[in-house]
Amino acid sequence: MSYSSAPNAVDLPSSQQLRKSTITAAIVAAVLLVTVVLPAEYSVDPTGIGKVLGLKKMGEIKTELAKEAEADRAAAAQASQVVTPDGQPAVAVPPESATVATSAQLAEDANSVDWRDEKSFVLKPGEGVEIKLKMNKGDLANFQWRAQGGVVNYDTHGDAPGQSISYEKGRGVASADGNITAAFDGNHGWFWRNRESQPVTVTLRTKGAYTSIKRM
Numbered sequence: 001m002s003y004s005s006a007p008n009a010v011d012l013p014s015s016q017q018l019r020k021s022t023i024t025a026a027i028v029a030a031v032l033l034v035t036v037v038l039p040a041e042y043s044v045d046p047t048g049i050g051k052v053l054g055l056k057k058m059g060e061i062k063t064e065l066a067k068e069a070e071a072d073r074a075a076a077a078q079a080s081q082v083v084t085p086d087g088q089p090a091v092a093v094p095p096e097s098a099t100v101a102t103s104a105q106l107a108e109d110a111n112s113v114d115w116r117d118e119k120s121f122v123l124k125p126g127e128g129v130e131i132k133l134k135m136n137k138g139d140l141a142n143f144q145w146r147a148q149g150g151v152v153n154y155d156t157h158g159d160a161p162g163q164s165i166s167y168e169k170g171r172g173v174a175s176a177d178g179n180i181t182a183a184f185d186g187n188h189g190w191f192w193r194n195r196e197s198q199p200v201t202v203t204l205r206t207k208g209a210y211t212s213i214k215r216m
Contacts, residue, residue, distance in 0.1 A: 034046060034047055035047055036053075039051070039053075042063065043063045048161075113142075113207070115144075115205040115207050116206060116207035117205070117206045117213050118203065118205045118206075119131060119203070119204045119213070120201060120203040120204075121201070121215075122201050123152065123192060123194035123200050123201075124194065124199050125194055125195075125196060125198065126194065126195070128192060129191070129192055130189065130190065130191045131190055131204060131216065132187035132188060132190075132213070132214060133187070133189050133210035133213050134186075134187060134211045134212040134214075135158075135180070135185070135186070135187075135188050135209065135210045135211070136185050137183065137184050139181070139182045139208070139209035139210060140180070140181050140209055141179060141188070141208035141209060142178075142207050142208050143177070143204065143205065143206045144175075144176070144204075144205045144206075145190070145192075145202055145204040147174045147200050147201070148200070148202075149196075150174075150196035150198060150199075150200035151172045151196065152193060152200055153169075153170065153173070153192070154170050154190055155191045156169070156176075156190050157191070158180075158183060158184070158186055158187060158188035158189075159186055159187055160184055160185060160186025160187065161186075163183075165183045165184075167180060167188075172195075179208070188210075189213075189216075190204070
């Protein structure tokens with residue numbers, strides 16, 4: 001019967017080698033945390049690498065979804081605590097402004113103003129889309145958007161390297177009209193998400209001082 005011999009001390013890593021390996025592993029983990037995990041999970045991108053790799057956009061979407069989910073839970077909890085005089089749970093009634101636009105209304109809106117750009121897109125259930133105007137600080141752009149087939153959640157905001165701003169947010173909204181005055185040089189526009197059980201078509205019309213409009 002043969003027995004395996006114990007490893008020689010010379011074959012084992014030294015304490016110095018173990019410390020070096022531990023430090024190297026810690027450095028690699030820290031680099032991955034800053035360049036991959038933070039941008040992809042929390043939209044925090046201190047190095048700018050996450051934006052280049054497309055990870056920051058993934059983080060922004062996850063963060064937005066988390067905020068919407070939390071708002072949904074809060075709204076549901078609040079609704080469950082409200083009762084009518086007869087002791088029955090109250091039923092939320094959408095505001096009149098939530099009336100979904102018809103094709104005739106969309107056509108009338110389009111003809112009433114000399115819009116510069118018009119974009120339409122279909123949002124599947126749970127899907128979101130972002131459209132931004134490239135604007136300089138102080139520029140003014142007018143807009144109008146209509147939802148057809150349902151209502152949407154939206155966030156009107158702006159962003160630039162090291163800067164961000166939220167102009168307005170809404171939940172279960174069918175339309176909006178207004179203007180954006182750019183708070184800084186950068187991208188300013190809208191993010192919509194369809195929380196309905198059926199597809200919703202959103203039509204956006206814009207005009208004013210901006211150099212470009214694009215889907216992000």
